[in-house]
Amino acid sequence: MRAVFDSYEWRTPEQGAATSVLPAASPLVEGVTGRYFEDCAEAPRTTDPGAQSGVRPHALDPDDAARLWKVSSGLLGL
Template sequence: MLFAVEAARRWADDGIVANALMPGGIRTGLERHQEGRLTPEMRAVFDSYEWRTPEQGAATSVLPAASPLGEGVTGFEDCAEAPRTTDPGAQSGVRPHGLDPDDAARLWKVSSGLLGL
């Protein structure tokens, strides 16, 4: 999220839009490699989760790329702009610290330094 905030700020004058997104848990067949490692408690959570199809997961990824809705927005989930929330127990949405421009700039600087850029 913070990378999207800083990328959007840095590249706005060039007409480049940056967004973060959460496509949700997607059933792709890759989870078959985890199933033998699940405890019974983990299995119960795994089986009760509302999995999405690959098509459903892709829809959230395609939306900000193909729609003008993506301009000026920094987060998407469930095929919509992610709601802002201050609820620390919320399972979705964007918290204020995820949009902090100072933290975004600091993360960009530290990451660039680690990459030698």
């Protein structure tokens, strides 16, 4: 298990927060909505099932989103 953690590129709290702060406060992405960001940039779309980053097509599918909302709200009794 230690080998897994030792191989990970750890970030400082500031580095970890930067990607969340960018779309929330930066004029660089003003007006950009409905996007996913990684490492202070908009994440690319990918269909590679082995990819460690990026956005998969199902994450952007409105039918999948509606189905997820319906199942989740049902499980929560909403």
